[in-house]
Structures are given as structure tokens and as C-alpha cells.
Amino acid sequence: MNISECNSDQEIMVTYPVMSQLRPHIAEEDYLALIREMEGQGGKLIAAKEDENVLGCAFFRRETRLFTGPMVYVDDLVSDGSQRSKGVGHALIDWLSEYCRKKGIKQLVLDSGVQRDQAHKFYFREGFTITSFNFKKSIE
Secondary structure, eight states: OEEEEOOSHHHHHTTHHHHHHHOTTSOHHHHHHHHHHHHTTTEEEEEEEETTEEEEEEEEEEEEETTTEEEEEEEEEEEOGGGTTTTHHHHHHHHHHHHHHHHTOOOEEEOOOTTOHHHHHHHHHTTOOOOOOOOOOOOO
């Protein structure tokens, strides 16, 4: 398995079938523009591949917040459904952790939907802890 940053339009678009498993509300025709917009905000997309097959992907960004200081925030992390429990998520977390080490960042942070019990078990196994609640208010 090889993990690398996705830079070209083609490298980004081949991640769509896997990312859409986590974010089914995003239409394929909107995906590239959304990724490019998020890259403009400092984000990066990585993909775990075997040959040319995308096994998993993650979108992350370096941020600084008052309550954490410098951190890497993982917006999205997903393994293809057929690849779950085969080490893909672990490899992505390892890659992100090494990225943090190289940048001197001590915090790797993410949010996970309350309904995602299996993902939570995975994050606990990977050494994550729950440090806060995430609140959201829809504005109409």
C-alpha cells in the first residue's frame, strides 16, 4: 500500500468513489471544486492505493486554535467498505501522525458522527480520546 498526496485533478477524482461512501451527499460533479476550495484554505487530500485502486483517503489541514495550539485537523477519513479491518485506516492514521511529527505538531484531531460506533471503536484503538462535544446550529 502506498499513501501519497493527491495534487492533480485525476488524482483527486479517483478518490471520489471511496470518499462518497462517507459523504454521499456530495455529487461527483461538485467534488473537484469542493476539494480545490478546501485546498485554498490549507487542506490536503491523501489516498492509500494498491496499484491504481484507492483503498482509503483522508482530507486534513494544519490549524492553530487557542485550545490546542498547532494541530492537524482531519476533516474526513474513510476506507473503502470492502477494505475495512484490513489496515487501511491504521495506515492513514500512521501517515498523518508522521506528518505531524515532521511538522513538530503534537495534536491530531478529528470529529466523528455520533452514529458511527464502529469508527469510534477504531479511533479508540488508534489512541484517540474524547475531549469535547461538537455542537452545530443550522442558520436559516
